[in-house]
Amino acid sequence: MQKKLMASFAFVLLLLILLLVRIATITATRGNKYAKQVLSQQSYDSRSIPARRGEIQDSNGIVLARSDRFYNVILDCYVINTDEDFREPTIEAAEQLLGLDSAMVRDRIMDEKTKDSRYQIILRDVTAETKRAFEDYCSGKDLDPETMGTDAYREEKRKRNNVKGIWFEEKYIRSYPYGSLASKVVGFSNAIDVGVTGVENYYDDILNGTDGREFGYLNEDSEFQRTTVEPEHGETLRLTLDMNMQEIVQEKIDQFDETYGDELHDGKGARNVGVVVMDPNSGAVLAMATNREYDLNNPNDLSTYYSGAEVKAMDDEEYVDALNTMWENFCVSEGYEPGSVFKPITVASALQVGAVNDGDAFYCSGNLFITDTSINCDNIYGHGDETLEYAIVNSCNVALMTIGMRMGITNFINYQSAFGFGQRTGIDLPNENAGVVYSRQTMHEVELATCTFGQGFTINMIQEAAAFSTVVNGGYYYQPHVVGQVLKADGTNVNTVEPLVLRQPISSSVSKLVRGYLKTAVQEGTGRKSQVPGYLTGGKTGTAEKIDLTTGRRAKGKYLVSFIGAAPINDPKVVIYVVVDEPNVAEQADSTYAQTLFRRIATDLFPYMGLYPTEPVTDDLLIFLGISRDDTVENHVKSAYFQCFDSNGILHNDAYINQDGLVFDSENKEISGCTLDRSTGIVTDGYGNQIEVDISNLLKDSAQVAENPNIASPPVRVEGDGEDVTTWEGVTVEEEEKEERE
Numbered sequence: 001m002q003k004k005l006m007a008s009f010a011f012v013l014l015l016l017i018l019l020l021v022r023i024a025t026i027t028a029t030r031g032n033k034y035a036k037q038v039l040s041q042q043s044y045d046s047r048s049i050p051a052r053r054g055e056i057q058d059s060n061g062i063v064l065a066r067s068d069r070f071y072n073v074i075l076d077c078y079v080i081n082t083d084e085d086f087r088e089p090t091i092e093a094a095e096q097l098l099g100l101d102s103a104m105v106r107d108r109i110m111d112e113k114t115k116d117s118r119y120q121i122i123l124r125d126v127t128a129e130t131k132r133a134f135e136d137y138c139s140g141k142d143l144d145p146e147t148m149g150t151d152a153y154r155e156e157k158r159k160r161n162n163v164k165g166i167w168f169e170e171k172y173i174r175s176y177p178y179g180s181l182a183s184k185v186v187g188f189s190n191a192i193d194v195g196v197t198g199v200e201n202y203y204d205d206i207l208n209g210t211d212g213r214e215f216g217y218l219n220e221d222s223e224f225q226r227t228t229v230e231p232e233h234g235e236t237l238r239l240t241l242d243m244n245m246q247e248i249v250q251e252k253i254d255q256f257d258e259t260y261g262d263e264l265h266d267g268k269g270a271r272n273v274g275v276v277v278m279d280p281n282s283g284a285v286l287a288m289a290t291n292r293e294y295d296l297n298n299p300n301d302l303s304t305y306y307s308g309a310e311v312k313a314m315d316d317e318e319y320v321d322a323l324n325t326m327w328e329n330f331c332v333s334e335g336y337e338p339g340s341v342f343k344p345i346t347v348a349s350a351l352q353v354g355a356v357n358d359g360d361a362f363y364c365s366g367n368l369f370i371t372d373t374s375i376n377c378d379n380i381y382g383h384g385d386e387t388l389e390y391a392i393v394n395s396c397n398v399a400l401m402t403i404g405m406r407m408g409i410t411n412f413i414n415y416q417s418a419f420g421f422g423q424r425t426g427i428d429l430p431n432e433n434a435g436v437v438y439s440r441q442t443m444h445e446v447e448l449a450t451c452t453f454g455q456g457f458t459i460n461m462i463q464e465a466a467a468f469s470t471v472v473n474g475g476y477y478y479q480p481h482v483v484g485q486v487l488k489a490d491g492t493n494v495n496t497v498e499p500l501v502l503r504q505p506i507s508s509s510v511s512k513l514v515r516g517y518l519k520t521a522v523q524e525g526t527g528r529k530s531q532v533p534g535y536l537t538g539g540k541t542g543t544a545e546k547i548d549l550t551t552g553r554r555a556k557g558k559y560l561v562s563f564i565g566a567a568p569i570n571d572p573k574v575v576i577y578v579v580v581d582e583p584n585v586a587e588q589a590d591s592t593y594a595q596t597l598f599r600r601i602a603t604d605l606f607p608y609m610g611l612y613p614t615e616p617v618t619d620d621l622l623i624f625l626g627i628s629r630d631d632t633v634e635n636h637v638k639s640a641y642f643q644c645f646d647s648n649g650i651l652h653n654d655a656y657i658n659q660d661g662l663v664f665d666s667e668n669k670e671i672s673g674c675t676l677d678r679s680t681g682i683v684t685d686g687y688g689n690q691i692e693v694d695i696s697n698l699l700k701d702s703a704q705v706a707e708n709p710n711i712a713s714p715p716v717r718v719e720g721d722g723e724d725v726t727t728w729e730g731v732t733v734e735e736e737e738k739e740e741r742e
């Protein structure tokens with residue numbers, strides 16, 4: 001009996017799941033069709049007043065998603081047919097003011113099937129202007145009896161009064177003014193205001209308000225009454241993303257695609273490119289982009305990836321799969337082996353538990369035997385003697401494996417968890433891939449060894465960005481997030497997301513040490529190609545050979561290369577993580593692709609953020625990077641252009657203030673006779689005119705050496721033992737979303 005019950009329960013459950021999947025598919029792809037059916041069932045006497053879905057804005061309040069009011073024109077044939085005199089004036093008005101075909105309107109009114117219908121949509125998506133013009137016409141307020149003559153006036157007035165049975169049904173249409181900008185983060189919602197992807201999906205409930213209603217009823221005296229319940233409009237989300245930074249990142253990714261798109265096979269510069277820009281002192285995501293953004297205004301348009309014939313040949317399931325693939329956010333939903341960008345996390349953990357100390361010496365002969373397995377260093381000839389710092393600088397696997405053995409499996413697993421791996425970060429975006437890590441039961445010496453240098457487990461990009469931020473920011477693990485504020489429809493603040501410290505896995509002194517190692521890695525080590533002339537950055541490269549999912553073996557020749565860096569490294573204000581998954585080149589195993597993209601993004605991003613060059617730019621460095629002085633930040637830091645006179649009385653329209661506070665023209669020549677007051681931002685020109693210039697992001701910040709960060713009350717921890725570190729108890733999390741999709 002029990003068994004039978006269980007079996008039928010399981011069967012019902014299965015049916016329910018199938019139904020849910022089907023509904024999700026329908027709302028994602030065919031929402032429009034079903035919306036029509038629902039609307040057509042509403043009666044005229046009781047109608048819904050739609051709530052406006054909230055906006056999505058960038059951190060500066062620029063609107064990335066909005067809902068505008070439009071109307072459907074509804075024909076009430078029943079009303080029109082109550083009096084023959086209504087018909088022709090109504091048809092005429094529909095033709096003249098709404099541009100409708102009079103034969104079609106007449107047909108609807110007269111046809112046996114529709115003549116009693118009270119709800120026929122005859123026109124969609126008309127503007128408030130059209131509605132007003134129609135209503136003005138019906139009221140006849142433009143008619144003047146004096147110019148027309150009284151008889152003509154009466155006749156016309158009577159005709160217009162007989163326009164009946166046409167009304168306007170309010171609706172909202174979602175649009176995305178910036179098209180594909182931040183498409184993976186913003187996401188889109190369908191015709192019935194169901195968020196399908198991105199923030200639109202994650203915050204669906206907050207964005208959607210509550211519809212109002214207008215309905216008629218009979219009161220105590222049996223009189224017909226109307227009442228209206230006003231809709232409650234949805235709340236507005238203000239993202240942590242900055243549209244300008246997002247544009248810089250997407251532009252550089254596009255350039256990467258252009259550079260390598262045709263290298264090996266036609267198309268993209270890599271199977272995937274992902275970039276996450278994070279504020280390491282809050283966990284706020286400032287920009288997030290892939291090389292597969294799509295137009296949010298046409299989210300079902302697959303033409304970028306498939307030909308028309310290919311789309312036609314797809315069945316329902318293939319079609320939904322193709323859309324899901326295009327909509328997927330690589331930065332959040334893809335699990336992959338991180339490779340060497342994980343090494344700073346291993347080293348920071350080992351320093352924290354006291355398994356190693358700054359200055360410890362290691363020896364690399366090119367390989368190391370772990371039990372009876374020989375595991376190679378990248379440099380198979382060996383790095384020889386090296387300090388802990390140079391284990392990072394050289395990206396030496398042998399040193400890292402040695403460090404892992406000193407730490408032990410338990411410490412390693414505890415810290416991997418404390419840094420947020422093997423669990424979702426909880427970022428406010430859908431379909432986060434938790435990644436798969438070893439548990440205490442499944443990790444043995446060999447697994448420990450490979451995990452120390454970022455192999456044998458999978459992560460998502462947000463996990464790495466958040467963990468690396470922790471390593472460089474003084475040791476604080478912040479909750480990553482993309483929404484910074486929730487605003488009411490009237491613009492008042494409902495909720496501001498304060499930076500949330502979840503734990504402190506390492507001390508600020510360990511953080512400081514590792515920052516130093518990362519700085520050397522960029523100046524002298526594997527990360528040299530990432531150098532941003534003028535800046536002190538720190539970071540780590542990654543070159544991971546991929547696994548062929550069908551065989552479970554290493555996919556020869558297929559690599560995921562990456563770079564993660566922070567600037568300024570002595571007091572990080574920004575972390576940029578670049579992943580290039582299978583660059584479209586013959587020799588993929590080169591992190592230079594990621595490093596160069598990092599440098600190009602940083603060169604535009606840093607001055608925008610108000611980070612100022614602090615270091616001299618040498619010709620040697622420019623030659624090493626293969627760039628000219630024009631490609632450096634020196635030429636990217638300037639104020640907006642303004643007008644001023646020079647000391648000879650010549651007017652310059654192209655004056656700007658450079659990073660040294662001097663007034664230059666667009667040919668980069670100093671304009672004589674102009675001085676800037678740095679405290680007020682006022683330029684006095686050659687004629688003595690005073691011009692106010694916004695210099696807030698230009699002038700050097702003298703307080704850059706401050707230790708970081710200043711958090712009021714960090715979580716209490718005991719130095720050294722690692723025991724009180726918040727540890728995630730479950731160990732292996734399956735890639736649920738992935739399986740669901742497959």
Ligand SMILES: [Zn+2]
Nearest residue numbers: 364377383396
């Ligand atoms: Zn080595």
